[in-house]
Structure formats: structure tokens, C-alpha cells
Amino acid sequence: VENLKGLSSGGNANKIIVPSGQTLAAPGHVIQTVYNSHNTGVTLSSGGAVETGLAASITPKFASSKILVTVAQNIQTSGSSYCQVCLRRGTIGSDTLLSIIVTPEGYNNSSDEEINQLPFSWLDSPSTTSSTRYFVSMERLSGTTIYAQTSTSGTSVSTIVLQEIAQ
Numbered sequence: 222v223e224n225l226k227g228l229s230s231g232g233n234a235n236k237i238i239v240p241s242g243q244t245l246a247a248p249g250h251v252i253q254t255v256y257n258s259h260n261t262g263v264t265l266s267s268g269g270a271v272e273t274g275l276a277a278s279i280t281p282k283f284a285s286s287k288i289l290v291t292v293a294q295n296i297q298t299s300g301s302s303y304c305q306v307c308l309r310r311g312t313i314g315s316d317t318l319l320s321i322i323v324t325p326e327g328y329n330n331s332s333d334e335e336i337n338q339l340p341f342s343w344l345d346s347p348s349t350t351s352s353t354r355y356f357v358s359m360e361r362l363s364g365t366t367i368y369a370q371t372s373t374s375g376t377s378v379s380t381i382v383l384q385e386i387a388q
Contacts, residue, residue: 252286252385255279260378262371265304265361272313273306273369276356279383281349288345289384293338294322294357295370295377302364308343309356319343322357338379344386355383 227236239245257277265271275294290308298304309316322341347353357379361367370379 255383263369270358270360275379278354280352285388287386291382292341297368303362304367
């Protein structure tokens with residue numbers, strides 16, 4: 222087929238309908254999008270990784286799809302604290318580390334300066350059609366306190382977008 226054209230009149234005018242049991246392949250297009258935001262503060266004053274509260278789940282329609290994860294996470298360190306922020310798949314403790322968003326060398330300050338909307342994107346290949354959860358974690362590596370969605374100056378909003386991309 223070189224050109225597809227829907228009927229010009231009737232109940233399905235100018236529509237192209239793919240019959241049940243048939244598939245229309247369009248690699249690279251967005252199949253579905255999931256958005257979530259989180260504005261409840263999380264404070265971490267001891268060791269160990271915790272979820273920042275920013276998470277979203279998507280159920281891919283095809284196991285061959287890729288998932289484009291786009292994060293805007295608010296993080297603030299207190300004093301001379303160092304932290305690590307990670308993108309993970311699953312639930313904390315039984316998860317897959319996808320990427321370290323901030324390394325220990327980054328985002329250290331001594332004046333409690335707010336770090337707004339730390340942006341990050343990751344293209345994942347979960348190879349499943351089961352519900353898949355993505356979340357952001359933070360870990361205090363040294364110093365005193367780190368904050369997500371909250372700081373000494375109030376609260377802020379972090380966001381996550383998941384897009385299923387056809388292959």
C-alpha cells in the first residue's frame with residue numbers, strides 16, 4: 222500500500238481503521254504517555270537510600286517497546302552534604318538501578334541554596350508488557366541533611382514523564 226485514505230463521508234469520515242487482530246507498525250512514535258508530579262517533602266538525615274516520592278508506572282503495550290523516562294527532581298543539600306540521586310525501576314530494595322543522576326561530586330553547597338528541577342532523561346528497555354514502576358531515590362553520602370521537594374525555604378514540585386516508544 223502506498224497511500225491510505227479514509228472515506229470522505231459517513232460515520233468514520235477521514236478515519237483509517239485498523240481491524241481487530243491486525244497491527245499497524247509505526248516505529249518511533251509515542252504509544253502512550255504517563256505523567257506524575259509530587260510535592261510532599263522528604264528529608265534524609267542519615268545513611269541509606271530512600272525514595273524521593275517521585276514515581277510513576279506504565280504498562281507497555283508491546284514487550285519490544287522502549288520507555289523514555291524524563292525526570293525533573295528538586296533536591297537541596299544542607300551545609301556541606303553530598304548526595305547521590307538515582308533513577309530506578311521496581312521498588313526500593315528489589316529494584317534495578319538504571320542511572321545515577323547526580324554523582325557525589327555534584328550539587329554540594331554550603332549555603333542551603335535550592336537546586337530546582339534537576340533534569341534527567343533515560344531510555345529504558347524493560348522487555349515486558351507488565352506494569353513497570355520507575356522512581357527516583359536519594360542517598361546522603363556525607364554531611365548533614367538532604368531534601369527532596371522541600372527545603373529550608375518551602376516546598377516545590379518534582380515531575381516524571383514515562384513515554385512508551387514503538388520499535
